[in-house]
Amino acid sequence: MTETKKSILLSILILVAFVIVGELLTGDGSRTKKNLTEYETLMGLGEKQAHVPGPVEVAKLAFKELSHPFYDNGPNDKGIGTQLAFSILRVMAGYFLSVIIAVPLGFLIGMSPVFYKALQPYIQILKPISPLAWMPLALFVIKDSILSSVFVIFICSIWPMLINTAFGVMSVKTDFLNVGKTLEMNSFKMAFTIILPAALPTIFTGLRISMGISWLVIVAAEMLVGGTGIGYYVWNEWNNLDLASVVFSILMIGIVGMVLDAAISYTSKYFNYQE
Amino acid sequence: MNHNFLSVNNISKSYPTKDGKGFITIYENVSFSIEKGEFICLIGHSGCGKSTILNNLAGLNSISGGSIKMQDEEVEKPSLERGVIFQNHSILPWLTVLKNVTMAIKCKFKTMSKEDIESRANYFLKMVNLEDHIHKKPSELSGGMKQRVGIARAFAIEPSLLLMDEPFGALDALTRGKLQDKLVEICDKTKQTTFMITHDIDEAILLSDKILLMSDGPEARVAETVIVDIPKPRNRSQIVNHPAYYVIRNYLVDFLVNQSSLVAKKLKEGTLLDKDLPLTVDPIKLKYNLENNIINP
Numbered sequence: 198m199t200e201t202k203k204s205i206l207l208s209i210l211i212l213v214a215f216v217i218v219g220e221l222l223t224g225d226g227s228r229t230k231k232n233l234t235e236y237e238t239l240m241g242l243g244e245k246q247a248h249v250p251g252p253v254e255v256a257k258l259a260f261k262e263l264s265h266p267f268y269d270n271g272p273n274d275k276g277i278g279t280q281l282a283f284s285i286l287r288v289m290a291g292y293f294l295s296v297i298i299a300v301p302l303g304f305l306i307g308m309s310p311v312f313y314k315a316l317q318p319y320i321q322i323l324k325p326i327s328p329l330a331w332m333p334l335a336l337f338v339i340k341d342s343i344l345s346s347v348f349v350i351f352i353c354s355i356w357p358m359l360i361n362t363a364f365g366v367m368s369v370k371t372d373f374l375n376v377g378k379t380l381e382m383n384s385f386k387m388a389f390t391i392i393l394p395a396a397l398p399t400i401f402t403g404l405r406i407s408m409g410i411s412w413l414v415i416v417a418a419e420m421l422v423g424g425t426g427i428g429y430y431v432w433n434e435w436n437n438l439d440l441a442s443v444v445f446s447i448l449m450i451g452i453v454g455m456v457l458d459a460a461i462s463y464t465s466k467y468f469n470y471q472e
Numbered sequence: 473m474n475h476n477f478l479s480v481n482n483i484s485k486s487y488p489t490k491d492g493k494g495f496i497t498i499y500e501n502v503s504f505s506i507e508k509g510e511f512i513c514l515i516g517h518s519g520c521g522k523s524t525i526l527n528n529l530a531g532l533n534s535i536s537g538g539s540i541k542m543q544d545e546e547v548e549k550p551s552l553e554r555g556v557i558f559q560n561h562s563i564l565p566w567l568t569v570l571k572n573v574t575m576a577i578k579c580k581f582k583t584m585s586k587e588d589i590e591s592r593a594n595y596f597l598k599m600v601n602l603e604d605h606i607h608k609k610p611s612e613l614s615g616g617m618k619q620r621v622g623i624a625r626a627f628a629i630e631p632s633l634l635l636m637d638e639p640f641g642a643l644d645a646l647t648r649g650k651l652q653d654k655l656v657e658i659c660d661k662t663k664q665t666t667f668m669i670t671h672d673i674d675e676a677i678l679l680s681d682k683i684l685l686m687s688d689g690p691e692a693r694v695a696e697t698v699i700v701d702i703p704k705p706r707n708r709s710q711i712v713n714h715p716a717y718y719v720i721r722n723y724l725v726d727f728l729v730n731q732s733s734l735v736a737k738k739l740k741e742g743t744l745l746d747k748d749l750p751l752t753v754d755p756i757k758l759k760y761n762l763e764n765n766i767i768n769p
Contacts, residue, residue, distance in 0.1 A: 372560060372562040373562065375532055375550075375556070375558065376562050376564065378532060378550040379532070379550045379551075379552070379555065379556045380575075380576055380579040380629075381551060381552050381579060382579060390575065391564070394564070394566045394567075395566070470565040470566035470609070470611070471565060471609070471611035472611060
């Protein structure tokens with residue numbers, strides 16, 4: 198058996214074990230008391246109790262939800278696909294806005310040691326700020342909850358991109374620069390034929406970190422601003438005490454995050470090089 | 473008036489020390505010249521500033537004093553007329569072998585058509601026997617092959633002066649030998665004017681018309697110009713049989729082992745003056761004179 202086959206088999210075993218243990222540890226929320234009085238029935242005591250759902254229950258719900266991912270029964274009941282699409286759209290908007298700004302700016306900072314040193318203190322102060330701390334300010338200035346969440350994504354994804362781009366540009370080997378110089382390249386040509394391709398792997402590392410952070414932050418941001426999106430969905434299902442849906446959406450958040458990360462890592466393969 | 477192809481007059485290079493109070497002089501009062509078509513090697517101990525001199529000639533690094541003139545023009549910045557083969561090949565790893573060469577050609581011959589650029593690149597890659605590897609990335613090549621790409625890239629832009637910084641230093645002896653043969657062959661064909669730094673005495677004798685010897689640093693000088701009077705074309709396996717070979721070789725070894733530090737000492741004591749450097753030495757004549765008791769004329 199090859200290593201890959203072994204690992205796949207082990208993965209499946211872990212899943213099976215997880216399902217069995219999960220089923221054993223969770224109930225279905227049925228109550229023990231039978232023969233309810235009329236009052237008790239009216240109070241909903243005949244209904245199942247709120248409970249942590251087992252894997253099978255979640256799987257059933259997932260099947261149901263994923264067969265109609267885009268249904269729309271009003272503001273409080275939209276399909277999981279719709280909610281995820283809203284979140285992805287916001288993440289993309291904020292993320293690409295920061296790509297447009299951070300990559301060229303990082304490039305300039307990396308090209309000039311003076312700039313790099315001058316901007317360091319500001320970047321170091323701004324970087325550790327929780328992106329959600331910007332939310333009140335964003336809401337007040339932008340006066341739109343959706344755009345505010347886009348802004349929050351923008352502000353959280355800009356730092357890793359900026360720092361990595363600057364670092365990548367700064368650490369281009371002198372030998373490569375010398376090749377460009379001896380070929381009499383002007384700064385423009387040097388930037389695009391030597392520095393950019395040399396720095397791209399580092400830039401992509403920044404892009405990947407930023408994407409990861411963006412997806413973490415959007416859930417929290419949407420819990421705050423509400424309306425639509427996967428973060429709102431989770432919080433809404435919590436308010437409905439529908440824990441199966443909460444667990445299901447947690448799972449979906451993980452899957453989408455994985456896909457986003459894989460997409461960037463796949464793209465970066467085209468720009469990576471080995472020395 | 474000075475009509476040398478390249479003339480180096482009294483150049484020096486110094487850096488401020490770390491505490492910022494003084495200066496460290498890498499080398500000073502270095503003068504020599506190169507004629508068109510000549511192959512010059514520079515030999516000296518590690519740390520005497522050989523690579524710094526080469527970078528100065530390339531224009532990658534500025535000198536602190538003196539002047540470097542190529543064809544009566546001051547060398548101030550890098551130029552396509554001075555091709556450089558770097559010690560660690562410096563092939564761009566994200567480009568294929570072919571693209572590495574075409575990129576350089578495009579920089580030099582700006583109006584050349586795409587087909588011409590490609591066929592020119594292919595010609596020079598064939599010259600270094602890399603025709604079967606043109607679409608490979610540098611990471612798929614061995615060290616010797618990478619260095620050959622560097623050689624093809626440098627020759628493809630037809631520089632007036634080729635500068636090589638220990639081009640074969642990182643290679644094993646077998647590969648180095650093969651590349652030396654290749655270089656002898658190409659240089660005989662193209663009459664390329666070349667300035668090369670090396671640690672390898674045999675390599676220097678095989679390739680050069682003149683060998684410049686540096687005294688020990690800091691404050692190193694080019695102490696001697698040794699004439700290599702062995703007819704060209706030369707051949708790596710036969711050159712050792714030439715009567716002059718071991719005379720020159722022994723002379724060079726003696727310089728590196730004994731004289732290089734002695735020269736530095738004499739300069740400090742003032743028994744040797746900068747204005748007399750570099751001394752031109754022909755080891756064959758010197759030996760003849762010594763054997764026949766002829767005192768320096």
